[in-house]
Every structure is written in C-alpha cells, then in structure tokens.
Amino acid sequence: MKSLEELRKLREKAQKDIQARKTSNKAKVIIGMGTCGIAAGAREILKAVMAEINKRNLDVIVTQTGCIGMCEKEPLLDVQMPGKERITYGNLTKDDVSKIVVEHIVNGKVVEDLAVAKLED
Amino acid sequence: MEQSIYRSHILVCGGTGCVSSGCKQAQDALKEELAKHDLTSEIKIVETGCHGFCEKGPIMIMYPEGVFYCELTPEDMPELVEEHILKGRTVERLLYTEPNTKKNIPSYEEIDFYKKQQRLVLANCGHMDPESIEEYIANGGYEAIGKALTEMTPQEVIEEVKEAGLRGRGGGGFPTGLKWQFAAAAESDKKYVICNADEGDPGAFMDRSLLEGDPHRIIEGMMIGAYATGADEGYVYVRAEYPLAIERLQKALDDAREYGLLGENIFGTDFNFDLHIKAGAGAFVCGEETALMNSIEGKRGMPRPRPPFPAEKGLWGKPSNINNVESYANVPNIIRDGAKAYKAIGTEGSKGTKVFALTGKINNTGLAEVPMGITMKEIIYDIGGGISDGNKFKAVQIGGPSGGCLPEELLDLPVDYDSLTEVGAMMGSGGLVVMDDSTCMVDVARFFLNFTQSESCGKCTPCREGTKRMLEILNRITSGEGKDGDIEMLERLAENIKSTSLCGLGQTAPNPVLSTLKYFRHEYEAHIYDETCPAGACQDMLKGYVIDEDACIGCTACARVCPVDAIEGSVKEPHTIDLDKCISCGACVSKCKFDAISQA
Numbered sequence: 001m002k003s004l005e006e007l008r009k010l011r012e013k014a015q016k017d018i019q020a021r022k023t024s025n026k027a028k029v030i031i032g033m034g035t036c037g038i039a040a041g042a043r044e045i046l047k048a049v050m051a052e053i054n055k056r057n058l059d060v061i062v063t064q065t066g067c068i069g070m071c072e073k074e075p076l077l078d079v080q081m082p083g084k085e086r087i088t089y090g091n092l093t094k095d096d097v098s099k100i101v102v103e104h105i106v107n108g109k110v111v112e113d114l115a116v117a118k119l120e121d
Numbered sequence: 122m123e124q125s126i127y128r129s130h131i132l133v134c135g136g137t138g139c140v141s142s143g144c145k146q147a148q149d150a151l152k153e154e155l156a157k158h159d160l161t162s163e164i165k166i167v168e169t170g171c172h173g174f175c176e177k178g179p180i181m182i183m184y185p186e187g188v189f190y191c192e193l194t195p196e197d198m199p200e201l202v203e204e205h206i207l208k209g210r211t212v213e214r215l216l217y218t219e220p221n222t223k224k225n226i227p228s229y230e231e232i233d234f235y236k237k238q239q240r241l242v243l244a245n246c247g248h249m250d251p252e253s254i255e256e257y258i259a260n261g262g263y264e265a266i267g268k269a270l271t272e273m274t275p276q277e278v279i280e281e282v283k284e285a286g287l288r289g290r291g292g293g294g295f296p297t298g299l300k301w302q303f304a305a306a307a308e309s310d311k312k313y314v315i316c317n318a319d320e321g322d323p324g325a326f327m328d329r330s331l332l333e334g335d336p337h338r339i340i341e342g343m344m345i346g347a348y349a350t351g352a353d354e355g356y357v358y359v360r361a362e363y364p365l366a367i368e369r370l371q372k373a374l375d376d377a378r379e380y381g382l383l384g385e386n387i388f389g390t391d392f393n394f395d396l397h398i399k400a401g402a403g404a405f406v407c408g409e410e411t412a413l414m415n416s417i418e419g420k421r422g423m424p425r426p427r428p429p430f431p432a433e434k435g436l437w438g439k440p441s442n443i444n445n446v447e448s449y450a451n452v453p454n455i456i457r458d459g460a461k462a463y464k465a466i467g468t469e470g471s472k473g474t475k476v477f478a479l480t481g482k483i484n485n486t487g488l489a490e491v492p493m494g495i496t497m498k499e500i501i502y503d504i505g506g507g508i509s510d511g512n513k514f515k516a517v518q519i520g521g522p523s524g525g526c527l528p529e530e531l532l533d534l535p536v537d538y539d540s541l542t543e544v545g546a547m548m549g550s551g552g553l554v555v556m557d558d559s560t561c562m563v564d565v566a567r568f569f570l571n572f573t574q575s576e577s578c579g580k581c582t583p584c585r586e587g588t589k590r591m592l593e594i595l596n597r598i599t600s601g602e603g604k605d606g607d608i609e610m611l612e613r614l615a616e617n618i619k620s621t622s623l624c625g626l627g628q629t630a631p632n633p634v635l636s637t638l639k640y641f642r643h644e645y646e647a648h649i650y651d652e653t654c655p656a657g658a659c660q661d662m663l664k665g666y667v668i669d670e671d672a673c674i675g676c677t678a679c680a681r682v683c684p685v686d687a688i689e690g691s692v693k694e695p696h697t698i699d700l701d702k703c704i705s706c707g708a709c710v711s712k713c714k715f716d717a718i719s720q721a
C-alpha cells in the first residue's frame with residue numbers, strides 16, 4: 001500500500017461487491033416471482049436486469065416478490081426510486097428491460113407505455 | 122471478464138458457536154440447492170464470523186432484504202431457496218420468535234437482542250467475510266492507520282486515544298493512551314506490541330469472536346499502537362484451543378502482507394511493521410502479562426514481579442506494549458472518527474462500548490455490545506430476554522474468576538469499570554453468568570475458587586496454599602460439614618491472599634467468595650447452622666422433600682413422576698413422601714402446580 005489514495009481506490013472497487021448488503025436510499029427493482037411469474041419467464045427477466053445493472057455499473061437492489069394478483073400481466077417488474085412511487089411494469093420481454101433500466105433507473109423517467117400500475121408503498 | 126455482482130448475498134454465520142450447531146451442514150445443503158436451481162452465479166454465499174446470537178444458530182441473513190433466519194437445518198434449505206430466493210416469500214416458520222411477545226421478527230435489527238445494542242467494535246462481525254481483506258477495506262478498513270501514518274504524529278495518536286478515554290478491555294481497565302505513552306517514552310532500538318488473546322475466563326468468548334469475525338480490525342489496531350509507541354514488531358498470543366481464530370488471523374496476516382499493509386514503508390512512509398502469531402497452551406495464568414511474555418519467549422508461563430513494567434522491560438527485555446484484543450479493536454474507530462465521537466458514548470469514567478458474553482439461565486445467550494453505563498437490568502431483561510424457563514433471577518456473576526456476584530437489588534446499577542469495582546465485582550473481560558434461584562451461591566463461589574486454585578502457577582505460597590485451604594472449607598460447607606468459625610476463617614484467608622500474592626490471579630482469587638459472602642451470607646449460614654441448602658442444589662445436604670398437607674389437592678401428578686415410588690396417597694387426598702426412599706431428584710417439585718412440595 002503506497003498511499004491513502006490507493007486504499008481509497010481499492011475501497012471503491014470493493015464496495016461494489018458488497019452493495020447488495022447496503023439497502024437504504026437505493027433504487028430497487030422488484031420482480032414478481034410467483035408461480036405464474038416464473039412460468040411466464042420472470043427468471044429470464046431477472047437475469048436480464050442483473051446483466052443490465054452489471055453492464056452499467058449501477059448500484060441497485062434487486063429483489064423479488066410473490067404473486068401480486070396481476071397474473072395475466074406477467075412477467076411483472078416494479079421499480080422504486082428512493083422517495084418516489086413504486087411503478088409496476090407488465091407483459092415484459094427481455095428487450096424491455098434495458099429500456100426500463102436506462103430510462104427509469106438511470107434517467108428517472110417512468111416508461112409510460114410499459115407501466116401497468118402505481119403502488120403506494 | 123470482470124466478476125459480475127450478485128443480486129443477493131446470503132450471510133451464513135461460521136462462528137464457533139454456529140459450527141457446533143451445524144452451520145457447515147446447512148451451508149452445504151444450501152449450496153447444493155442453489156446449484157440445483159442454477160442460481161450459483163446470482164446468489165453469493167458469504168461465511169461470516171459470529172453474529173452474537175449463537176443460541177439460535179445456525180444463522181443466515183438474506184440480503185438485500187436483510188431477513189434473519191435462525192435455527193436452520195439442512196432440511197430447511199429446499200424450502201428456503203424455493204420460497205425466499207425464487208419466489209421472494211419470507212419463510213415465516215424459520216424466523217426468530219421473540220420469547221416474550223411470541224412474534225416472528227423478519228429483520229434482525231428489530232429483534233430485541235439487537236435493538237439495545239450499539240455495535241461499534243462488532244460492527245463487521247457477522248456482516249462480512251472475515252477472510253476477505255477487500256470486504257474489510259470496503260467497510261472503511263485500514264483508513265485509520267492510513268490517516269495516522271500520513272496525517273498524524275505518534276504523539277498525536279497517543280493524545281487522541283487518551284482524549285477518547287479508552288480503558289483496557291482485558292479486565293483492569295487501565296487507560297490505554299497512558300500505557301502507550303509509557304511505551305513511547307522508553308528509549309530503545311527495538312520495541313514490541315503484543316495482543317493478549319489468551320481469554321482464560323470461563324464463559325468469555327468475545328476475543329475469540331472478534332478474531333474469527335473481524336481479524337483485520339485487530340491487525341489495524343495493533344499497527345496504530347505500534348506506530349504510536351515506536352514498535353516495529355508484534356505478537357498476537359492466542360490460545361491453541363482457538364484454531365478457527367488462528368486460521369482466520371493467519372489468512373488476514375498473509376493478505377495484509379500481500380497488499381503491503383504489513384511489511385516495510387507502509388503507505389509510502391518509513392513505518393515498518395510485521396506481526397506474528399504465538400499459540401499458547403491455554404493456561405489461565407498465561408493471560409497475566411508478564412507470564413504471557415515469558416511464554417512467548419519459550420519459558421514457563423509464570424508471572425514475575427512488576428515493576429519493571431512491560432513498557433520498560435517487556436518481551437526479551439525490550440519495551441513492549443500489551444493490550445487486550447477488544448482494546449485494540451476499539452482503536453481504529455477512535456482514529457478514524459476522532460476522540461470526540463468516541464467519547465460521546467459511555468459514562469464519565471468509562472467511555473465507549475463493552476462487549477459482554479451472556480451465558481447461564483437466560484433466554485438469549487450470546488455476545489452483546491452495549492454502551493458503558495447501561496444498567497444490568499437492561500442487559501439481562503431487554504437484550505438477554507430475561508430468565509429462562511420463567512424462573513426467578515437470583516444473581517449475576519460478572520468478571521469471571523476475578524469478579525463477583527451481584528444480587529437483584531443491584532440490577533439498576535449502571536455498568537462501568539468503577540461502579541462494578543465499588544460493589545465488589547469487576548468488569549473483567551465481560552463474561553456475564555446469569556443465575557436463577559436453583560443456583561446455590563456457596564457452590565458458585567466454590568466453582569470459581571476451584572478454577573483459580575487449579576490454575577495457580579504455584580509460585581507464591583498464599584495463592585497456592587491459601588486457595589487450597591479456602592476450597593477445603595467451601596467443600597466442607599457444601600457437603601453439610603460446615604462449622605462455626607468457617608465464615609470468619611474464609612474472610613481472614615481471603616484478605617491474606619489478596620494482599621500477599623504476586624500476581625492478579627492470587628490477588629483476585631478470593632473475590633467470588635467475598636462477594637457472595639457480602640450479598641448472600643445467609644446462604645452460607647443456612648448451610649452451616651441449619652444444615653440446609655436454600656437453593657436445593659447441594660446434593661449432599663438434601664434430606665428429601667415433604668408435601669404440605671394444606672396445599673396438596675391430591676392430583677397425583679407427583680406420584681406418577683417419582684422414579685423411586687416414594688410418594689403415596691389416594692386421589693383428592695393429601696399425598697406424602699417417604700423420606701427414606703426419596704432421592705431428592707426434584708421431579709415431583711416441578712410437576713406440582715400447587716407449590717405443595719418443598720425441601721424437608
């Protein structure tokens with residue numbers, strides 16, 4: 001270790017690996033993983049979300065939830081930005097994921113044509 | 122390709138407590154289950170050190186949700202993975218249930234055991250992979266030594282530690298900054314820092330947990346101590362019975378060396394430092410600082426008179442600074458956040474937090490870190506969840522063999538170094554043994570004296586012979602052979618041993634006897650003069666049980682459980698116990714719902 005600078009660089013890099021354990025004040029993606037969600041391909045969506053987050057180096061929590069009673073719109077995915085409404089997107093394909101991540105999570109704009117509900121959280 | 126991040130981390134406790142309750146098997150089953158569902162690349166398993174809640178092990182925390190699962194078995198894993206990981210549903214039955222409210226608590230921060238704690242020293246324990254130097258660094262590790270080396274002089278470091286008011290966590294509570302000042306003042310071409318991880322107190326395991334759960338913190342604390350005192354070499358003296366602690370510490374040392382955090386010209390300065398581990402044989406007296414240094418030098422672990430103190434003439438005759446594990450573990454926080462933030466916690470004379478090991482007849486046993494000045498009642502009832510099996514509190518033993526027993530009247534005592542000494546106990550290393558009314562206090566004193574007596578190195582006569590004489594008397598009293606004058610004799614011997622022994626072992630050995638005499642003298646008297654053991658614990662003194670005719674309703678419950686058929690009586694008539702047959706097992710007492718049975 002040559003300098004404090006070097007340590008701080010190392011810390012930044014290392015913090016990325018444990019970001020899943022820091023939960024406050026972060027953007028959250030919640031994927032509907034009820035039985036029907038899984039059947040409708042929620043796992044593929046989840047994988048696409050992970051890939052997108054990795055690619056863009058984002059600090060986002062990815063978690064999952066059970067059936068929320070909108071099975072006909074599966075696969076479902078919710079985005080919750082800190083302090084904002086929770087938006088549910090439905091009838092998703094893998095290609096929609098990238099759009100949602102870029103527009104909603106990175107730029108903070110709800111993707112209106114994919115959104116199916118707003119949840120008070 | 123860069124390692125991708127994981128969507129979820131499962132933190133599995135791999136501390137010694139959980140290892141013994143089967144966390145390895147649970148973890149293997151979990152891995153297998155994750156593989157089966159093709160989740161290995163999405164979910165990361167992190168093996169941590171002790172979470173403190175060893176009683177409820179094996180323990181897992183699922184992130185990002187932060188859900189706390191406990192008492193897991195390998196058979197639970199398919200459900201856990203299927204429900205929690207795949208479907209995102211919390212598995213209710215595996216959550217912790219609060220003993221008083223019977224509520225299931227998903228997030229560990231909401232569990233009473235953790236709510237009143239203030240985990241500064243244990244902040245990383247259970248929350249990171251102790252074998253990963255990167256995770257330690259991610260949590261702000263090595264920032265303090267970096268700051269000390271590049272922005273502070275050694276004297277400024279010492280001033281900061283003095284200002285913080287840190288006192289030694291190894292028992293005596295000597296101010297750490299002052300001790301560092303002495304070592305810094307000594308002139309020598311060579312100095313050492315030593316970490317005392319002997320942890321000989323029965324019931325204590327905080328030092329082990331720190332070494333297992335956050336080894337880099339100890340290394341960093343020692344580095345800061347070395348820089349402050351002018352040492353370039355250090356030893357960690359760990360008892361050989363702590364193999365996991367030694368293994369994790371070794372890994373930490375290797376990694377720190379690889380990152381250039383140990384070795385030469387650390388942080389580009391002219392500070393050089395390296396550390397070794399010395400495994401000790403695990404004799405209680407080897408925790409005494411001069412004995413410990415003898416042991417490192419390869420000699421018999423026997424104390425020598427002080428002065429000269431280690432700060433002048435320590436290891437191999439060189440000035441040395443010796444501190445306890447938890448003392449060093451406090452140091453990085455002090456330097457990183459400053460003395461002011463540190464001393465905001467605690468009491469006038471004792472700053473910061475203290476880690477206690479809660480054991481005995483208490484619902485939540487485990488490790489708890491609390492601010493100094495918290496009351497004994499809060500520790501036992503709010504954090505410890507109260508007395509187990511709904512029994513009645515009798516005493517709490519604090520400070521191990523050098524400490525004392527405190528009665529119920531003192532439960533409101535704010536706990537710190539000085540308040541404990543005032544009432545005849547001692548902080549010691551922070552072992553807390555909670556006892557209920559089935560515990561005989563004379564027997565407790567006997568237990569601790571038996572321990573110190575057999576651990577005495579034998580160098581001085583009062584400690585060697587005096588404790589033996591005291592033990593003989595206690596043995597007689599608990600077997601019903603006590604006689605008039607015994608109490609006075611115990612007191613006389615105690616005072617003699619305390620004032621004439623060479624080291625702390627002898628000087629404190631009589632404490633458990635003296636404190637039980639102070640608060641539970643009537644129990645000694647009952648043994649000697651009434652020939653009964655009020656707690657019903659001393660087997661030799663039990664004469665059997667009798668049934669109170671008026672209270673007995675003749676439900677026959679007792680007769681059915683008596684293993685020797687000593688109880689007779691017809692239904693709805695008062696029962697009787699044949700004292701000649703009764704073996705004093707007590708089975709009937711716990712069955713009787715009407716409190717009709719008592720000692721003869």
Ligand SMILES: Cc1cc2nc3c(=O)[nH]c(=O)nc-3n(C[C@H](O)[C@H](O)[C@H](O)COP(=O)(O)O)c2cc1C
Nearest residue numbers: 289290291317320321408409410444445448625626
């Ligand atoms: C018999 C005996 C056993 C001791 N055992 C320990 C021990 O296991 N761990 C410890 O840190 N200090 C132990 N001590 C206290 C040490 O001698 C020493 O005071 C302490 O390590 C200093 O560190 P501190 O100032 O950080 O508390 C023991 C003392 C005596 C007399």
Ligand code: SF4
Nearest residue numbers: 580581584622624627
């Ligand atoms: S007081 Fe006891 S343990 Fe200490 S040196 Fe004397 S004989 Fe040994």
Ligand code: SF4
Nearest residue numbers: 673674676677679713
């Ligand atoms: S259990 Fe109690 S009440 Fe019932 S018969 Fe025995 S002594 Fe009497």
Ligand code: FES
Nearest residue numbers: 136138139171175
């Ligand atoms: S060892 Fe797992 S909680 Fe203590």
Ligand code: FES
Nearest residue numbers: 687703704706707
């Ligand atoms: S025989 Fe009397 S209590 Fe068991």
